Amino acid sequence: MLGSTLAHLAVKYGAKVRIIDAMLPLYGGNLFNLEPIAREIEFIEGDIRDALKMKEAVKGVDYVFDLAAQVSYVHSNRDPLLDLDINCRGHLIVLEACRQFNPETKVVFSSSRFVYGLTQYNPVDEDHPTNCISIYGIHKLNVEKYFKFYSEAFNLDTTCVRIANPYGPRQQMKHNAYGIVNWFIRLAMDGQPLTIYGDGKQIRDYVFAEDTAKGILAVALSPATRGKVYNLGSGIGTPFREMVMNVAECVPHTEIHEVPWPKDRYFVETGDFVSDITRIQDATGWVPEVNLRAGIEKTVAFYCEHKRQYWEPSQFALRR
């Protein structure tokens, strides 16, 4: 979702764009996402864990957006070694490729709010403690430290963004392991009820994909961001229940179920979370433009038009 959204923006702004995606079956890669710009971009099928491909990928470019990931914290805790392989080793290979074959490039890493773990205060600024409570969060933090190290030790121009809860058009819709807003949109469109755990008052910071991509671009284009890390969210706290209501209102006839928290989900409940986005705004001037209701409307409209590119009508949801 973020990669293709960024590519659309970059093409619109006149950039030459090269995209690398491993096209792993359960991940977000979907060539339909690139169809409108297919003739204007270069596409390489390749995995960040493939050093030779990364050498080819980073050569000659001014900016590298390292957005590849295993993106489910649930899966990370079930298979920490796979998460390590993709979410640490892969990025180290990208950094090594840049250091060796394109040391003048700028490299942006998409980290996550999960580095913060249990929130101690809100809004959460970049100096909040990083007591990660998932392998996913631990590895994101580890890679942030690689990026800082490569900046200091090898003078590579690196920067990181800690993305809140992104949603929007072009996310994969095959399973529910990440991206709750999109998954709820799919459920609603399939006529399934939406489930709220507990009182649904937990606060999240939902940020629209296009806003997120613009934030990533802004951080890349600003020389002031070198060696630093930035929150990237809407800056607005929304109760989970309110997000669900918005989805239900945008997809007619959607039912909402309220049930107690299951035990195993509770562990990854990080407490309320809102990004403090002062630092990125001060550094780049970027501001989020699409509010949650408008973003959900745009997302629903996108999937109504292109649903069959993202899921089979008959497909059962994969369970976590």
Add this chain to the structure above:
Amino acid sequence: MLGSTLAHLAVKYGAKVRIIDAMLPLYGGNLFNLEPIAREIEFIEGDIRDALKMKEAVKGVDYVFDLAAQVSYVHSNRDPLLDLDINCRGHLIVLEACRQFNPETKVVFSSSRFVYGLTQYNPVDEDHPTNCISIYGIHKLNVEKYFKFYSEAFNLDTTCVRIANPYGPRQQMKHNAYGIVNWFIRLAMDGQPLTIYGDGKQIRDYVFAEDTAKGILAVALSPATRGKVYNLGSGIGTPFREMVMNVAECVPHTEIHEVPWPKDRYFVETGDFVSDITRIQDATGWVPEVNLRAGIEKTVAFYCEHKRQYWEPSQFALRR
């Protein structure tokens, strides 16, 4: 050095001991270290990256001491992917083996003062910021976070110690990539001069191997240490120059050279470092017993007796 020292202690205290070592050529494994207790221990040649061997290794034991490592920060920065493989993936495999095959065991991880990076104050307590400035330090911190996560998520009894500058009998003496006190003892015994960079006033916390092993044992045996992390040092700050003088005085006819700091070494100079060992002392009652002069004398005496087990007279020092 630490593994075999710990094994000697544990055998002395009546424990049944199983030792696993990969016996990699440039690492610390040396069967001579175990000769005096060879008939009382079980030895398995195996690598922490080998999941099947780790399954075999952790089965049925009450305590797992995960001391395996690539131990050179210099090498970690030159080959970050190898460091990742041993110093992250290996430990994750150990934790997975414990979680799956011996969830009742206690697992102790040997972390390092390098997690702190540039020191902001001294003595350094466990809440000091962890702004690592080497891949080695980044990976040690990453594994500490694994240990905390496995404690919280899977109820595994884990704990970590951040070891200062250990030295003493049984360390490898083949190259200078880690363990400066031991390396200087070798140089002095070979009739080579000892080099002091800059004014030699940088403060370090040198901790004797046997004291370190006793501290590791104390942390393992205390139920209060579960899920926590502890500094493990002497608690005493010694100027580098003073350490060098002590070596020179213990090995007659040793010359000392003073030269400016080379540029590439400066990067890993972390500033003065002294461990605050209040927390481990409060939790376990452990205290370091061997002062630097006595420790160097014991170390010199050990290598005078067993030199040929640790280096060839004619062997050239491997360069970093």
